[in-house]
Amino acid sequence: MIRISNVSYAIAGTTILEDIDLAIPSGGVTALIGPNGAGKSTLLSLIARLLPLSSGTITLDGLPVDRTPTRALALRLAVMAQEGSVASRLRVEELVGFGRFPHHRGRPRAQDQAAVAEALALFDLEALADRFVDTLSGGQRQRARVAMAYCQGTDYLLLDEPLNSLDIIYARALMRTLRRIADDRGRTIVVVLHDLNHAAAHADRIVALREGRLVADGPTGEVMTTATLQRVFGDTIPVAEVDGHRIALHFV
Amino acid sequence: MAERGWTSPKARLLLLAAGAALSVLAFMTVGLKGGLAFALELRAVRLAALVEVAVAVAVSTVVFQTITGNRILTPSIMGLDALYSLLQALAVFTLGGLGYAMLPATAKFLGEAGLMALLGTALFLPLLSRRGDIPTLLLAGVVLGVLFRSLSLMVARLIDPNEFAIVQSARYADFNTLDATLLVPCLGLTGLGTLLVWRARHVLDVMALGREAAVGLGVAWRRSATALLVLVGALTAASTALVGPVAFLGLLVVALAERTVGTVRHGPLLLGAMLLAVILLVGGQTILAQLLDNVLTLGIVIEFFGGLAFLILITRRRR
Ligand SMILES: Nc1ncnc2c1ncn2[C@@H]1O[C@H](COP(=O)(O)OP(=O)(O)O)[C@@H](O)[C@H]1O
């Protein structure tokens, strides 16, 4: 369980997050949605201790993220930040292998190599394993970064806009994979998504932010309504139901 | 992933090691005449000094570049060795030439090295928020370098002209007149620093991915960066104390090492940079002294090619 209490965050006097109270239960896929600049990445970075917490508390299975040794956290939580300049001259397999660092601290063992092989297979990267990361397309690189976070083998997996620059087939494949990871291995996945329909189709819960405030938090079916989306995005988004799927008609 | 045969990093490192061994052998034997024991001892001392400088410069440059997220800027380009000269000038100024000269050399050096480690860390830690932003870092480095150099010049003017010589000798790279009194403490410090960096080589691999990725992988970024910057300061002191500032040596050897060893892993990269630095300094000194009769000094040659490498890297920078 990720418990966020009274969290506010400001940069140079500008409020970015205001009084966030939120509990993300263990297991399942939680989608984090909201307009650009709502504070989704900031919240994710605070949970993952990539930004310093200035007020409020965040705990992960009871451990305060700002006071738990960073190495202990790395064994429980993996994060893929939104923008990652990937170091050049690294091969895909090496990049993904870095996900194992918290486990082996530089001396990979057999189980680490097995985990890397599994991650490469899971994200369809085997054919790219020997390629240098800086020669990949944006979507391929994005998949390699997700695979690296997955490879860390943690209970909690935080992904900031993993669908960025993925084509429709890979986007769907990634969401299905995340779903499977959550279902089969009991992982807790928190994923920032821009596409409401991916959230609707694959997430158990949706958390919505707007202008630094929490405006919705509940099971996917409850959040995917025209009324709630109106509160989140400040605009009317019709929601239709096709073959039992809620679909936001945000493109018409 | 692992390349094998003659293209693997291991094979390339072996070649470099052979080159370094050859350089050392040539340095010790070519043109030997007169009292053999005396000449050998003299050369051994100078060899130790050259190797010490090579290792200290190579290691500090690799570490500094990884922490600051580029392969162009080096501690000396950022003005760290100018800071050392400034500290020396200040010490001579406050203690007087005689007072300064009378202090035990080892204690003096260790004090200066400690101060360098502290000041260097205090200067560069705030700059780490600009990690990877080469134009800004470069600008900061140029400003700091000019500041330290002009300050030490200013202090030097305030010093009695006779005492000025002490400072003067500390401001130019000179591989012919090494300060042998400091050899033992410099060797010790470099050995210790290199050992600590070597043990952190896997952490350096992770830090090269950037702050966020490294924290995500459980590296205590600030603590590691601070500790490593302390080592960079101490290692820079250890090389500057012996031969004076060498602006582009580090840049040259790391750029060459990265291309020769063909991996960004810090284990092979550190070894490659050290070996290349030994080849350049020891081999270069042998060639210049024995074959070219010292028409050129090693300092000038290295600065020329290092400066050239700097220009090439700056203009051909990807991204
Ligand atoms: N370093 C920063 N300095 C100033 N403002 C920032 C900084 N980082 C983020 N912000 C602001 O914080 C707000 C939330 O940003 P972010 O969390 O990235 O939003 P989201 O991920 O929801 O698009 C935005 O208005 C953004 O402009």
Ligand SMILES: [Mg+2]
């Ligand atoms: Mg964002």
